[in-house]
Amino acid sequence: MEMLVGIAAGILTSVSMLPQLIKVIKEKDVQTLSPVMIVVLLVGVSLWVVYGIMKSEWPIILSNAFSVLVNATLLTYYLIYRE
Structure with a gap:
């Protein structure tokens, strides 16, 4: 059961930024994005990947690598698109 919860959580958090990315790619508009938020999130999920590697936890590694x-x-x- 733990593994299923981990996989579900990983999938949901990993795909959470996809709608934003798709919108940016389609509209080429990044004015409403916070670069600080993106960098902080990128560092956070990168650390999760490191943690997953240290613990040999594939759900953590894969979901956060996708988020990275x-x-x-x-x-x-x-x-690229900032003014």
């Missing part, structure tokens, strides 16, 4: 990818992409688009 999404947030790094969002930050990249922010840097």
Whole structure:
């Protein structure tokens, strides 16, 4: 049961930024984004990946690695589209 809860939590938190990323890609508008929030979140999920590796917990590693990818992409688009 623990594993299922971990997997569900990981999936939900991992995909939570996808709608924002899709919106940014479609509209090429990043004015409403906070770069500080993106960086803090990116550091946080990166640390979760490290923690998951230290504990050998694949649900933590995979879900947060996906979050790193999404947030790094969002930050990249922010840097490209900012005025």
